[in-house]
Amino acid sequence: MNEEMMGRDCEKVRELIDKMIDGEITIEEMNFMEAHAQKCGACKEEIRMANELADCLHGFDEAIEPPLEAKAQWRRALRKEISREKWNKVWRTAASIAAVFIVLAMSTMALRRTDMLNYAPDQEDNAGVHFAYEYEFDSLNDIRIAPQEAVSTAASYTRSNEPAPAAYSRMAPAEEIVLQADGETGENEGNGIAVISLDADSPEITDTEFDKAFTESTKAYEESYTAKVSNEENGDFLVRSAYREAETDVFFEDVKTLTALVSEYDGYIAEEIINYAGELRMGSFVISVPEELLDGFMQALENVGKTVVVRMMSEDKEAYYYDARARRDSLAQVAERLNEMISGANESELKTITQQLEDTYSQIDEMERILAGAGTLKSARVQVVLTEKALVPEPTKEPTLSERSASGFKQSLSAIGDFLKDMVVSMAIIAPAVIGVAIVGVIVSVIVICIRKCVRKKKIEDDGKEE
Amino acid sequence: MQLEEERLVEKAIAGDSYAFELLMEKHEAKMYAVALRMCANRDDAQDCLQDAMLRIYKSLKSFKGQSSFSTWAYRITMNTCLDDLRRKKVRKAQSLDAMLELGWTPSDENDTPERHSDNAEMRRSISRAIQMLPDEMRSAVVLRDIQGFSYDEIAEILSTNVGTVKSRISRGREKLREILSSQPELFGHRSV
Structure with a gap:
């Protein structure tokens, strides 16, 4: 047999060694190997070593038992992990709630700067012109703004872009305005005196409106609330207040x-x-x-x-x-x-x-x-x-600490209540945006997962080719 | 047995930590043996066993039953060992003296395989030779020739294909024979 053929047979025997070890060799292949081993000492040795090694390796580690320390170590670690997971769940839940609350609170604060949270019902009773009380009336001409004390001294201020003088502040609350309705001023002129509430949407007060409000003002009111000066951007200082007096008649x-x-x-x-x-x-x-x-x-x-x-x-x-x-x-x-x-x-x-x-x-x-x-x-x-009964409440005695605390507590609760209401509204406002982001997130995640699976599959295939 | 394991797996996935411990008790010896063969020493094998157990516990919910639980668990074990080796950059070939200095011993006092009771030196040589194999070959040879997994199972454990597995095992065996043939006093000539 020439060397070339011998070499090829040796190569074939080496290939069959693995099959032999794995027990997958056929009888013909076994016979071939044995026949070749008779002729080739190297292959004979190779076959022998392979068998011996396989025998050695089979059940090599059967008797190996992990030491007690190894057994205890992983069990200890497991218990620690379980405990850690329990605490993580609690913290994760708390963090999620806190995160949602913070997002909502920040959205609410941002939305409060706009009109989007304006869910308050229209205060129709503030619209238009209201009279607090009347005294006497001559005629409706100009509507002038006059401080209360100025009625007797006949001072008057024309409604203009000028801000109301600080003298008005003597009537609590500070921004209430008293309008003197009549063109005539001066002492004992018999002018009508009224506190008029102007709505920002109706800056122009016509005679008809004024007259109507004048007629309606014969009722007695017992409320008073603070004024707000609005429309500062336009330079108009309109009074948004209603100053109601008790038992004016x-x-x-x-x-x-x-x-x-x-x-x-x-x-x-x-x-x-x-x-x-x-x-x-x-x-x-x-x-x-x-x-x-x-x-x-x-x-x-x-x-x-x-x-x-x-x-x-x-x-x-x-x-x-x-x-x-x-x-x-x-x-x-x-x-x-x-x-x-x-x-x-x-x-x-x-x-x-x-x-x-x-x-x-x-x-x-x-x-x-x-x-x-x-x-x-x-x-x-x-x-x-x-x-006459006082137009403004008489100064009360200094509130006690408990009264102040109770009042402060109520105000805080009221403020928190208002803020929570605003949070509910802002939650409704931002919900569509959150849902949209979530949908986009899901789509992106699905795409990423698919890409990763494809990459992994390719990697496995590439590894196989390399081997 | 299979049914019992399936029940334990279900309970463990549902969060029953006791069921998980019972489940892993059945596999811890084999897992430790694999870790021992992959790592250079007993301490590392112990750490790899712990890490593997924790990884299996944390990944339980991702086990979908597409393979057997043991295959899945050994895959995690093997990956843990390979990650550890990569991190520590364990030399593929270590001298026997260096390994002894590390306190390496391939078996403990309980390991008295009857087949090799009179061949401790041979066992040490084989262990050393296994350690000298490259990581990929070593993992394939350990799983096939020592632990007895099938080619399909090994392919799944090593996240590769059967062809690759066969190739690695073949080369691994050849390399082992090469290394051991340099110690003829242990693997002396004998008749077939």
Whole structure:
């Protein structure tokens, strides 16, 4: 056999050695190997070593047992891992909740800067023009802004781009504005005084609107709330406030009641002064009543008004000469003034004025009757002061620590409640964006996974080719 | 047996750590033996066993049953050992003296295979020769000739194909014979 053939047979035997070790060799192949081994010492040795090595390796590690330390070590590590996973779950949940909360809170804070969270119902009762109270009214001309104290001093400010003067701040809250409705200014002009709330959407107040609000303002309100100056960008300082006063008509009701009472007790009002003491109206009445009816009159005074201060002109109930003439002249002046007021009065005022006129004429008739009969009546003089309920609440005593804490706590809760409401709204606003991002994320993840699988498959194939 | 293992696997995947321990008890000896053959010393084998166990535990939910659990577990074990070798850049060939200095011993006091009870020196030589094989060949030879896995199982464990496995085993065996043939006093001439 030549060397070339021998070489090829040796090569074939080497290839068959693995099959032999794996027990996959056929009988023919085995016979071939044995036959060749008879001729080739090297292959014979190779076959022998392969068999011996295979025998050695088979079950080589059967008796190997991990040492106790190895067994304990992985079990310890496992328990530690389980414990760590449990804590991780807790922290992951807490972190997820915190992350969502932070995202929502930041979105809410950002959205609060816009109008997107404006879910508050329209405050229709703030729209347009509202009057707090009325006093007297001449005509509707300009609407002027005037500080409360300026009414008596006739100072006025034209509504303009000028900001409201700081003097307004004396009426708490600081940004409330009092508008003086009438072109006429000056003392004792009989101007209407009102606090007007202007809505930012209706900066122009027409006469019709003003008149309408004026008519509606006969109701008594007991709320007041702070003003906000808006539209600063345009330079317009519109007042967005409503300043409502309690029992605005009560004062005049009290005056009417007192006047009627005086008449009932055959008395007359010798002096009547109604003016402003600060923000309040005050009426000071010096009343003469027949002495014999004084006790009844004093008792009846208790039913007049909410705030009545009564004092005798003198502790000594000395009778004064009752001058019917002086009284008649005084009443005539009152009648004249009332007649002047008729021309500018509206329907409801007209009724009041007419009634007062009737009472006045009635008293004039009485004086005429007395004058015709001559004689004197002994009377007592009483000064009655009617005051209006305060336009703003009287300063209260300094709140206690617990009251302040409770108030602060309520405000915090209210603020937190408002913020949580805003968070719910902002969650609804950002939800579509989050869903969109999630969908995109899922698509990207699927693409990445597919790419990785393909790369891995190719790598395995490449590894196979290399081998 | 198979059914019992399947039940334990299901329970372990569901989060039953006791079931997981019982499941791994059945495989820890073999896993340790594989780690021992792949790593240079017992300490490394111990660490690889621990790491492999933890990896298997953490990856349980990703086991879909496409292969047998043992195949999947040994794949993780082998990968752990190969990663460890790459990290430590273990020399493929180490002198016997160096290995002894490391406290290396291929077996513990319990290892008294009856077949080789009178051939401890031969066992040490074979162990040393196995250590001298390149990582890819060593893993294939250990799994096939020592642990007795089939070619398909080895392909799955090593994440390659059967052809590659056969090639590695063939070359590995040839290399082993080469190394051991240099020690004729252990593998002396004998008649076939």
